[in-house]
Amino acid sequence: MTYSILIVIILVGGASVGLLAGNVIGHTQPASTTTEGVYSLELIVQHGIYFNASVGNQPAFYVLQNGTLENSSMIYIPSNTLIDLTVVCYDNGPSPLENARYANVTGTVGGYEYVFNSTSPNGMNASKVVPTYFQKATALNASNIAHTFTIPQLNLNIPLEPISTTFAQFYANQTGSFLWQCFAECGSGPLGQNGAMETPGWMMGTVVVY
């Protein structure tokens, strides 16, 4: 009798632990969506890239794919699939937001992003890979945002701190082509809205959800 009760307790306890572990490892998914695994999207923001003779240097987003930096004018992601988004921002200074609402994290799983500050992996300075802090954020300080990765039609907004690594998860639950845009005025011209800000592959482009 005593043994039976013990076995039941162990079984129930074991099942609970298994469920918890499953949630952490497998990521919690909405019951209404079907997924075929997790898709990793890795973006790099670099600054000081030669744009043209009159503008000079500008910042740009790249897609890190197969070990190379690829143009971000077209970014492909699967629909109804958990997207693991990692953005490494090497840019070291803030730009004013086009609207204060772009300081908020929107459209992600849980409504937050993880920010690892001072974590641009810099081969010249190994100490830079040690984060000075790690933050689970639903919004960032609007005065300390270098860029945003925003897909307005999918309500996705990922604000990025200078010299940081940011991780967030999201789903794109409709197929089609959507604008992506940075909403920190990091470009050229009197308002910082020209140059990179209006050029595909720099601070804007198309996200194709297939």
Ligand SMILES: [Cu+2]
């Ligand atoms: Cu930008």
